[in-house]
Amino acid sequence: MCGIAGFLGTPASGTPDVALKAMTDVIEHRGPDADGAWCDSDARIALGHRRLSIIDLSPLGAQPMHAGSGRYVIAFNGEAYNYAPIRAELGLSGYPFKGHSDTEVLLAAFDTWGVEASVPKFAGMFAIAVWDRQERSLWLVRDRLGEKPLFYGKVGESWLFGSELKALRAFPGWRAAIDVTSVAQFLRHGYIQAPASIYEGISKVRPGTMVELRTGQVPREIVYWSAETAARAGLANPISGSADEIATALDAVLRPVVRDEMVADVPLGAFLSGGIDSSLIVALMQAQSTRSVRTFTIGFNDPRFNEAGFAREVATHLGTEHTELMVSGEDALRFVERLPAIYDEPMADSSQLPTLLISQMTRQHVTVALSGDGGDELFGGYSWYAGASGTADRLSHTAPALMRKMVGSVLRSIPDPPPDLIARLITDGDRAIGDRPANALTRLGARLVAPGHEASYQSVLAQSVTPADLMRPELRPRAGFGTLHGPWLDDTRTSESRMLFDAISYMPDDILVKVDRAAMAFSLETRAPLLDHRVFEFAWRIPYSDKVSEGVGKQPLRRLLFRYVPRELVERPKRGFAVPLAAWLRGPLRPWAEELLSAQSITAGGVLDVSRVRRLWSQHLGGLANHGDRLWAVLSLQAFLRNESRQHDLSRSA
Missing domain, CATH: 3.40.50.620 (HUPs)
Structure with missing residues (x-):
């Protein structure tokens, strides 16, 4: 595991090596064992690397690393777990390896097969930046399921990339506005979906994707592996057998x-x-x-x-x-x-x-x-997969549109329903809503008026149905609804579609x-x-009915685990990695929260509506409602905005 950063272009001030060091210094925590840099002033390319030594601890594993042919230079974060068989295959053709790192195997593969043909051969987690000296192109590559992060974007005339946003922010001349639509999506769902980031013009490389950057050209994006394609292929070729045989x-x-x-x-x-x-x-x-x-x-x-x-x-x-x-x-x-x-x-x-x-x-x-x-x-471990057959879904399929709209509107107008009302209206199939009672009826109402299964599912998971309502009035027209985007298999596979959407x-x-x-x-x-x-x-070849039984998911994992651990040690209701957030916000975290949620702090942040946020906070403190999840999102945003302001002040004084 490491950290990578670099640029294709020219810093607004200073020399390329100084700019690159500024970018890698701020991600030292990702790789405290060594710091590597390579710059080519003629090509205006710079690759930086912070090393956390895991495999081949010798200097032969240091990066950026050059291919034996001299054509490729790489900065690599992650692991290629199948590097040994690939190395053996390349060794048969006489490739001259010097060390034992997986990084050297990646470069040997590029030398032998090229970047586009090599990447699909790698199994692992990785974020790769590789410069092709012959084609004068920079490749940015992210692993199939997004374990390792990789950001990129254009600032001025330079393309920047890095494992973390702080590396891009350290580039001389950095400037990027906060993306209001990303803020709305964050307030609705609690995260920002790739390829967007919190900054306009700065993107995440999508999982399973390669991006080719060339000076003066539009980025070329190549999908080398797709979760949707893999899922559909698995569904089309299901495995059969008993539960024990599947395990x-x-x-x-x-x-x-x-x-x-x-x-x-x-x-x-x-x-x-x-x-x-x-x-x-x-x-x-x-x-x-x-x-x-x-x-x-x-x-x-x-x-x-x-x-x-x-x-x-x-x-x-x-x-x-x-x-x-x-x-x-x-x-x-x-x-x-x-x-x-x-x-x-x-x-x-x-x-x-x-x-x-x-x-x-x-x-x-x-x-x-x-x-x-x-x-x-x-x-199929989450309750909301089984919840595809809950009350709201049944109503969505059977009730007339006008009735759904009327009932949904009434439910959305009840801001803080008592828990016993929620319990009466929400059946076991709607556990995704019942698990988080704050805003429960608002979200249930939103499901009823949603135009389809995908929109309905987003209402299930939403922390805030109308996130723009928490934002300043002048920002609301630009904010949008915070909608996520992704594949939906079909309406006969609602549970599987939810699983894929989450993946x-x-x-x-x-x-x-x-x-x-x-x-x-x-x-x-x-x-x-x-x-x-x-x-x-393989998991997508297992029929859903073999994954979830009587509302309990992960059946193949359970059956395999029971061969090693007695059932009674692990069979219990799922809690997740939950924290006592509501109590912490009323207790030890309250002074920190009070400062961020003061009228002065909210006004200084310039994004949120003071009166609406203060109302949430007051209701939570008074025990009128549990707004823990929504408040954590608001606090996270406020903390980010305050840190952003401090960074801006520091850059101006430098």
């Missing part, structure tokens, strides 16, 4: 992936929550290890949210070397001021706090940690952003075996 087939795919992701020349461990996904990954790690696997978990002093005991029981059964950390709101307070600097753009997933805390603890013991991310999206949006733009920034803040590499594209493609 055995899954084991045959997942076990070698876990083995490959355990390869490292540094200490390695795993996050363990005690849930299905992380427990299975740890079980497969321990089954293939000659020593006790290091496992790490986090718990809360609030017993309503504490699951550390479950993880401890699983660790004891599997025989891992286990470490746990108990945290409180006071511990979270240590990080809230740092969130804008760590995440670079607003991030409204409050589980970022425990993720930061567990990453900090884990890095004290290991350099690499495996996780169970991806299990819910691939195997191409929620997972890369929320879950993986949260984990990457939190872990890399402490120079910790994370790996997610369930997000290997071979596992993804």
